[in-house]
Amino acid sequence: MTQLHEIATDITAADSRAAIHQRAADGAVELFGADVARVAVVEGDQFVPAASSGSEDIDDSEPMPLSFGYAGQSYQTDTVLRVDDLADTRSAARSPIRDGGGKSEPQSCEDPRALLSIPLEGYGVLQVFASEPGAFAERDEDVAEMLATHVVTALDRMSAEAMIRRERDRLEEFASLLSHDLRNPLNVAQGRLELIQMTGEIDHVDAIDRALNRMERLIEDMLTLAREGDAVGETEPVALRAVANQAWTNVTTKSASLEVESSVQIDADRSRLIQVFENLYRNAIEHGGDGVTIRVGSLDDGFYIEDTGPGIPEDERDDVFESGYTTNQDGTGFGLAIVKRIVEAHGWKIKVTEGTDGGARFEVSGT
Known part of the structure; x- marks a missing residue:
């Protein structure tokens, strides 16, 4: 549990989604004594490779459908899946895409035998592979769930911080536009009013009316953006x-x-x-x-x-x-x-x- 705590601390301290994914993959290998671990994230209707432990390159990994293999099964049921021997379930006709992502070239742990497929709620899956069959014990499923909780919590925090930044940026945008775009019609209205006060001529009323109408429309549009621009x-x-x-x-x-x-x-x-x-x-x-x-x-x-x-x-x-x-x-x-x-x-x-x-x-x- 000390090791899990250290990994969780690193995941919590990560400053980006990529860093969370990478530490989760590396930490899973350390935690379970595995050969390789990979994170795939949900984008649309696919799993897209996001990180792999160690120096393994994910650039040549291909996306997988959300319904594919153990990744899809664990993700859709929100259940940790432990497979003792993949050789028992692997088709004789090898698919170009398998759990962990498709590979165009041989990679480390090319023929894994044991698998832990760990769902990360709506974010994706973390899959841990070992070259020896039966490498994972039943208790590892409980540890995997605890690791997933730490990863999801960190990703939730990242999402919340991103939302706060968007709202802050929108507020700054709103304040900037409000001060900039309202100033011109306000100056027009004030200037025309001064002319009326100086000359007594009411010909300037129409210009004041147009300026005030424009200000009203600006305020309405800005409030729409600020209050419910993204709401459906x-x-x-x-x-x-x-x-x-x-x-x-x-x-x-x-x-x-x-x-x-x-x-x-x-x-x-x-x-x-x-x-x-x-x-x-x-x-x-x-x-x-x-x-x-x-x-x-x-x-x-x-x-x-x-x-x-x-x-x-x-x-x-x-x-x-x-x-x-x-x-x-x-x-x-x-x-x-x-x-x-x-x-x-x-x-x-x-x-x-x-x-x-x-x-x-x-x-x-x-x-």
Whole structure:
């Protein structure tokens, strides 16, 4: 137990996920007297090799499906699996991928006989191999569970710290944008008010009204980003046509027109999806003019919203989702940032490309 405590102390002190993975692999070899240990982490629907004990290189290791082998079995059942002799279960037709990751070249412990497959909750698996059959005892399963607890606790801490950093960065972003973007319309309103006080002329009231309206919209968009930019509630099947039409009624469309070319259903948070459409509509109208036509249609794995406006230059398409980025003096620069955060909160992706008629086209995939 002294050895486990020392390993746990090192894991707890690790300053990165990679360091946690590496110390877990090295520590498992020390703890169980094994030949090699490997950590594979969950990315999407695969196990991706993340660390291996000693000097073994994982660069040539291949991902494995989450359902594959003992790794998949232990991960999905959240149970430590102890296999006394892999020779009893290994197929005569050797698969290019086996527990521990596929190998393109011979590695150390090429033909392991004994295995401990240790789940790391939602993070992945730690697999420990020995060249001698029956190398692991029943008590090793209990020790493996304790080791896994320390690894998961360290990874949880790393996740929590990353979340705190993101929230801190968002707060700093919010404060910076608030002070910068509100100052200009505030100065306009104050300057016009002084002119009214000096001259008595009320012609400046319209300018004050525009400045105050812009400040109100800036504050609303900033609060959306700060409070719920990444939040998505319960999802349900929603009709793309119904959402597109409802969002249209919520926006000042002037003489713009809407064409909805699909009635597919999407599993989404309805209210947040409506926000996506509202912001994309406003963006199209602000940049495309009063007579712009906006089309909504379906893709194989998502949907698109495109317009007949001037489009977005290719070298600016990566920048349009940044908070505060706008080429329109009346825009807030937050609409597309809100869109991206809501889309990503659903687990989807969004990209900008050229529309059918040369305008801007936003494609949302993964729905």
